[in-house]
Amino acid sequence: MALARAHSVALLGVDGHVVEIEADVGGGLPGFHLVGLPDAALHESKDRVRAAIVNSDRSWPNERIVLALSPATLRKAGSAFDLALACAVLGACEVLPQAALDRTVLLGELALDGRLRPVRGVLPCLLAAREAGMERAVVPESSLAEAALVEGIAVHGAPNLDAALAFLGHGHALRRPGAIVHDEAVRPLDLADVVGQDDARHAIEIAAAGGHHVLLVGPPGTGKTMLAQRFVGLLPRLGPEEALALAAVRSVAGRLPGGGALSTLPPFVAPHHSSSMAALVGGGSGLARPGAVSLAHLGVLFMDEAPEWGAAMLDALRTPLEEGEVRLARAEGTVAYPARFQLVLAANPCPCAPAHDRDCVCPSLVRRRYLGRLSGPLLDRVDLRARMFPVTALSAAGEGEDTATVRARVQAARAAAAERWGAFGWRTNAEVPGPVLRTRFALPRPAVRPLDAGLRAGELTARGADRALRVAWTLADLGGRDQPDEDLVATALYFRDRRAA
Structure with a gap:
């Protein structure tokens, strides 16, 4: 034996x-x-x-x-x-x-x-x-x-x-791996390609600077998808440990690119609205495999035609948005995959989706029901909402700022946030817990008057107030200020409370 x-x-x-x-x-x-x-x-x-x-x-x-x-x-x-x-x-x-x-x-x-x-x-x-x-x-x-x-x-x-x-x-020799190659060849698309849409461009810049989630609402052809695709170019490159963490998820999913290159570009994942629950959050027989939310870890998850997605799948995003991971229980065990991504939602204002609102044939009740498919708990976790309007003049093409210019401001704002929160283990404003913003880093009472008014009127939840505070801090970082004032808090609420329809 x-x-x-x-x-x-x-x-x-x-x-x-x-x-x-x-x-x-x-x-x-x-x-x-x-x-x-x-x-x-x-x-x-x-x-x-x-x-x-x-x-x-x-x-x-x-x-x-x-x-x-x-x-x-x-x-x-x-x-x-x-x-x-x-x-x-x-x-x-x-x-x-x-x-x-x-x-x-x-x-x-x-x-x-x-x-x-x-x-x-x-x-x-x-x-x-x-x-x-x-x-x-x-x-x-x-x-x-x-x-x-x-x-x-x-x-x-x-x-x-x-x-x-x-x-x-x-002791016969076997092949050894070569040196690690960092994939720097991929160049993100340029923000200057988007015509007009100053409001939405500003929302995208704020989202990139603070790590916030964003909803874009507008008719077809206004540039919602173009803005989302260019969002990745505003984000900083991944560090060595982050790139390795993303590569590990891709390896488990069988999506790791060949050639041995370690990609430092944040991922951009855009599943189709007909995707299944398993494709979105992960699943499969046996031990569950990672889905789109995990493949978008440290990057962007773009969900186009958001109201066309099933309500159950949209609400399944709520836990990953809050906790940065998704836990999947199956008969053979429970697994957890990282899912710390930035969510970009895009939606038409109504089912008929005309080029101009004047051509809409949908009754008001139908329009409300259409966008009402995005549940209140989900929208409460979306920090920024921007309305996009039809382009009225092509002469504006090329007049918008390019990615490099906006990215420089984003990097400066992220550096300011990292310096402020680094001692606590946070790098972006979106990661800071609400109690910290309300106690240790509490703003003067005049600055939070807009939040108090929204809470008293029932237009804002406690979670929404915390998220508005985070956006206000991002606006302060973009403006080079030490802390937000009343105007910046009001601006944060403006982006949060805009009605899409």
């Missing part, structure tokens, strides 16, 4: 957990037993592992084989354990020395002929392995570009099982 240990990684959302795989060979009737809460795909690995070992010119033990995955209470899913299972079996058969498997993470799906196929989530798996103190990892050769994004662990790429065994058993 022989015993060997190998290591792989199980993913729960974007959090990885190193799994110890123990192989016990001998002591009973021939058979292959896999224990430790494996899912259906992992159960099927028994046949893949056996065929891959035999077709790699290695002997399969005609004995009882027990493979135990620890911790036993953690659900293991997927085919990424194949390589580790095969190496554990061969280690128990003394084909591989145990020293070669120690402090080594093995990831990859095995084809029947022994080829190593890529799997999802290599990046978060390697991050977890590094945090657990693992020293090296063997991954499919086709995953090296993704693996290159993780520093602090020696990564080797194997094309097949035979090459991996030669590396582990005899």
Whole structure:
């Protein structure tokens, strides 16, 4: 009877957990037993592992084989354990020395002929392995570009099982990842392309400077989508840790671009209004996978034709907007994905959506019902609302400020906010809790008169007042002031309380 240990990684959302795989060979009737809460795909690995070992010119033990995955209470899913299972079996058969498997993470799906196929989530798996103190990892050769994004662990790429065994058993060289490449080639669209719409442009600038959410309402052809697409160009580039966090989400979703480039451009995700709930917030069978709200992490989620979305899907955004993450419960477990994005909603003023309001054929009740599909609790979390009007003269084209000019103001405002809130762990005004704004950084009573009036009149909720305060601080940062005054608070309410219809 022989015993060997190998290591792989199980993913729960974007959090990885190193799994110890123990192989016990001998002591009973021939058979292959896999224990430790494996899912259906992992159960099927028994046949893949056996065929891959035999077709790699290695002997399969005609004995009882027990493979135990620890911790036993953690659900293991997927085919990424194949390589580790095969190496554990061969280690128990003394084909591989145990020293070669120690402090080594093995990831990859095995084809029947022994080829190593890529799997999802290599990046978060390697991050977890590094945090657990693992020293090296063997991954499919086709995953090296993704693996290159993780520093602090020696990564080797194997094309097949035979090459991996030669590396582990005899020290034969495998391919190593190249240097990390930062993707700076993508240039965002220019804000100067948008004709007119000064009010909406100002709202977009405020939203970018403070991390706020925004609603754009206007007839077709007024530039709602154009403004949303250019919003990303106003945001600062992602830092190394932020870019890695976004890449981890994309890796789990199978959306990480090839080539090994680490994108520092904030994402722009624009799902269609016919998307399902699973596509929007995440889902699927087994452990849920990330949806659009997580793919937009640290960037922009644009929802065009917002009233056409189902009420349940719109209201599902409320928790991510408040908490910056989405939690998905399924029979096999609950996972949490990051979802700290800026929401941009766009809507027509009515169902018929004419180019000019004078051509509208919708009764007033229909118009109210149409925009009423955006629930009060959702709109209460949207800090800025801007009305867009039909363009009346093309001569205004090219007269608006370009992205570089506006972005410079946005960066200056964000720097002021980061200096003020940095000691508390916040970087933008939108992240600051309301109690902090009302106590430690309370404004003079004359400055908050517009808020008190709105609360007394029932036109503003307590949450809405806090969000208006955050917008007022952003306006102060854009204007180079130390704190908001009554005029800036009134301006914040102007953008919050404008009626779309």
